[in-house]
Amino acid sequence: MEYGNTAIIFMVIAVVACALGLTFFGVYYLNKIVDQNAREGSSGRQT
């Protein structure tokens, strides 16, 4: 099956957006947990 350029570009954007979206959400979420904990002041660790 042949695909046009538009279909390929759409797929590239879709796959990359999903991969980067998940990655940035993961990093944001993990850092949010650390920030939340630092605000609560329960860790006593250097963050």
Add this chain to the structure above:
Amino acid sequence: MHLIPQSASHFHLLLSIFPSIGLIFVLGFYVTAFATDDAAAKRSCLVLFGLLGLLAIPTYVSGDRSMAVLSQDPKISQDLMSTHFGWGVTSLALLVLTAAAALIELWRSRRAERVSNDALHLVLGLALVTLALMVITGEVGWEINHHELRLDPATQRTPQAWSHVHVILNHFPTVGFVFALLFYIAALVMNNVVMKRASLVVFVICAILGVPTYVTGAASMWALTGVPGISRAVINAHRDMAVWTLFGLAFTGVTAWIELWRFRHLGRFSNRSLYLVLAFAIITLGVMAETGHRGGQINHPEIRVATDTLPTDPKAGLSAAIESLINHVIWFVPWQTVHFFGFSLIFGTALAISLRVLGFWKSMPFSAVHRILPLGVFGVVMNVFSGMLILFADSSRYLNATTFAPKTAFITIGAIAVLYFSLSERLWTVKAGEDAPMSAKWVAALVLLSWAGVIMGGRLIGYV
């Protein structure tokens, strides 16, 4: 296919990897126990040494019976079997001695708060000598049955070194998970932080080792394709499970690493996350057991039983489906693009953290740059997944490229070295304006060089 051994040969194949590969992991835990001077970890290691010693008996008995079966096969070298037997008996005897020393010390110190350092050093010395003998035993043992190690290198489709490495490496994630799980469960029961961190590190290392294991496995597949007596359909069935194993290793490795990263910042573990790691590890071990069993079916006709129905269609299964799908440009190009983004994330993160360690941006404490580390780790996950798909597209060409082997080695070295950033106590306490310790600078240089090597190795495929 049956997982429970129904013959001495099958039992020996399954069991014999534990005293050798298992010893490496127990030694790793033991060295950690020494480095952290943690009494509970030391005692747990002594118990594990004892367990390994107990395994020596069934390993010997099953090996002896396996020899009797294999000696009727004209294709099996009697000399190799005799050499393997000689080294095997010696190493198992030494293993029993190591286990005896460990158990005696454990019993002797049952009421004392500390175990004797002299005894611990004796166990360490005996274990190291045992390991050296086990390496020789294992190497000779693997040559008995593995066709790919005896083929003429000139006629092989992929370099023989790949197949040789796969035969050795594939046991590390499996056995590593068994021992990491034992140690981890003990850590959860005893609520011991050192043991929890050590087990999480082993889960991550096993996950990283999954990458070269998978890559070398693809090379072994090409080496064995077309060899008389070897079925490509059986190889593909093994490869199908290997894909699921890679997913399992990724889930376990990433959740374990996140917990190590979080521990650095919060100073405590989340129980929910620890049990999530446990669940992933148990499921992954189950998947790996089936993968290993299917791998064993490739080269070991002696473990097959009459009720086994081996696959016959080489075009059936998950791997064959992915192979045909990824060769369409609409699937290949997006994943290749993700692969490049992954490299950008990994190298960008490694560069920022390594430069701080090497002395740049001293106004920031190390803990501040440590926060961006997940970005690089998620980049690794992106690349393991996209890399696996890309490899499916034209594995023979990639595996025969001169720079693919160093690229794979650099991925392993670079990924394991990054663990240092989340484990080193000295590095963690580097405050704003302070210089990182020299050991950390060496690790930072190694991380940078490794990931630069990965990118260059990948880019040069097809050109040199």
